[in-house]
Amino acid sequence: MRGRSEAGARPGAARRRKAVATNRQRRSATVAPGLGENMFTEAFSIIEHTSDIGAVITKLRDHLRIDHVVYHSSKLGTNPSDPQRGPYIRLTYPAAWILRYLQMGYAEVDPVLREAFQRTLPFEWSELTIASEAEASFLADAAAHGVGPHGFSIPVFSKHGHRGHFGVSSAQKEQWSSFLPAARPTLIGIANRLHRRVVAEVFGEDGPPLTAREIECLRWAAQGKSASDIAAILQISPHTSREYLKSARHKLDCVTSPQAVAKAVRLGLLVL
Amino acid sequence: MIIVVESHNAHKYSNLVDEMFRLRARIFRDRLHWDVQVTDGQERDNYDDLHPVYIIYCDDSATEVKGSLRLLPTTGPTLSRDVFYDTLPDAVHLCAPTIWECTRFCLDEKLLDKGKQNEMLFACLVLLEALGNVALRAGIESIIGNFDTAMLRLYRRIGCEVEILGSTLRFAEPIYLGLHPISEPVIRRIKARLHKRSLLLDATQKVAA
Incomplete structure (x- = not known):
């Protein structure tokens, strides 16, 4: 407590309570409507108490009031296209888009997938390096199916090197620009919580x-x-x-x- | 300038990244005598294979490295755990999405010469400011890092906030594990010091010229 002696212990406690209150206010001031600590607690509760992980993803999407949520974990960690190990994927994407994705072999083209397993810092899809015409048209096709163009991806890790990716996306620019800045810390917490559950439950890794x-x-x-x-x-x-x-x-x-x-x-x- | 390199853009800066590994060899093996692996003049370890984030301070043509550091999340494997597991069992197991590890923080040895004090302090602040910017953007609230006595003195001198969690004597000299708090006020203070240093640097360069 900056430069203040602890002589008056009682007033100190009162001031401390006040400091806690202001901290709380400060925190809630930085979060969007509906994205406060309750939002965080509720999301953790969904992840903890929903038995099926696919259902967790759908509930999180509704809870966050966002268009789509994707979670992708690769057994091998750094190589998402390793044929030996099936990736673990749960998402809310429309069936038509999933079908098209598979038919077109988009896993080879998808720059979100590629960079999510190369990057370590969270990133917005607008920061992606678009390396080819194919990648650009892939993103346009995804947007036409309601996935993106606005998105945020969080790479996640485990102590044994097990990597994953949690992403959210929106089609509406305005919704996105009011959502993301405030939701970032909450999303990072949710991504990591979900990854811990998958790594423990699906891959049997102890925390x-x-x-x-x-x-x-x-x-x-x-x-x-x-x-x-x-x-x-x-x-x-x-x-x-x-x-x-x-x-x-x-x-x-x-x-x-x-x-x-x-x-x-x-x-x-x-x-x- | 500052360049943030991760695996997705490393190919664009391959020469710069190689330069960084060479600088690390010169600093950590040749100067500090740390027990590090050097191959073809480049110092690399297992953690360089885990897609870390490198923050590189370089000249405007991105060829000469003036300083660099490496970042990894504590939710994954960390070097601190390997180095301090027996001396600091509590601190090295800090694990949260908002706590990251900074390792291999180094400055170009040309800046370490006696006459280059101001430039060295300036470079150090530039790197710390860049680290702060990256950290704030990624929601990082603490950075854990290891460093020697000289570096600790430097941190204190430039007013960089750090709390020592403990040390190990495994190497030739004591190596500390420290925790830097990250917040907007902390980064603002670094920016203010950087501004003052840059004025000072301008002034001394004018005198020299």
Whole structure:
């Protein structure tokens, strides 16, 4: 707490509560209508509680109020067209487009697919490198079938090198420009959550375990300590204590720290 | 200028990328004596095969590398885990889509000469600003990185925020694992320092000329 002594502990706590409130306001100010923390929590709940992953994709599309959602995971990781391993694909694309995609052998041409497995940073489809006439006409054909032209792709990873791709798209420019800037962080969280489920469920890869420090942070959080309190206790910076909690939430597939505490207790990782 | 290279555009910058691997060999093997693999004068490791993001600071013709760094998400395999797994078991297992790892941060050795202080500090800030811009755009909130004592002094000197999570003595000198917070205010401060440095640099160059 910038330059302020901790002498007045009580007012400090009040100020802290205020800071938390302003943080919350700040966060909700940066998200579009309907894309706040509830939106995030709801999306995670869909991924957790919908048994069929294909149905998860459809529900996420409706939940995000976007035209289309695609998830694509390659067993081998970096090579999506490896014939040895079938890719794992779930999407909301119209049946007519899927059929045409297969008939035309578009997997060889599709620049979204290619770059999604080459890139590591998230990217917009407008940033794609269009290398040939064939690729340009592919994108036009996709748009004619209601897929794109506006899209955002998030490459996702696992500790064992298992790569995937989560993408959303829209046909309407205006809807897109009001949707994407605010939805970016939510979409990145959703993409990673979904990938963790597929990697565990379909490919049997274990997620990374919680570390002693992450469990320690959750234990303090369970006692109502804020990230700043935990930082003071552990003698680390508030930012770093937030990062340990964030890492714990990611590993436990939770949006909030209270959720993560509850889940850690349920799994027997944390004994209160 | 700054060029962000990933696998989808690496073919366009193959000479520049090779230059970067050569710079890494000169810095990490020849200068810092790290135990790194060098083949044909280029330093590469397994993590270069995982489609990392390279941020390269180069001259305007994109031939000469002035500095570079490598980024990987902590949701995938990370080098920090290999280097610090026994000394820092907690920090190296930080894993979240918003926490990324920066490795092989280096500057052209010509900038490390005594008389080039201002240029070196300027180059370092240019790279950090580029890292900040890429990170903000990708929703990254923290960067974990490893570096030696000299680099740590440099970070402190240019006012780059970093918290030391721990260190290892596996190499000739202590190597630290640090965490840089990324946020708009942090990047704004870097930009302000960069602006001041560029004025300073202009002034010294005028005096020299």
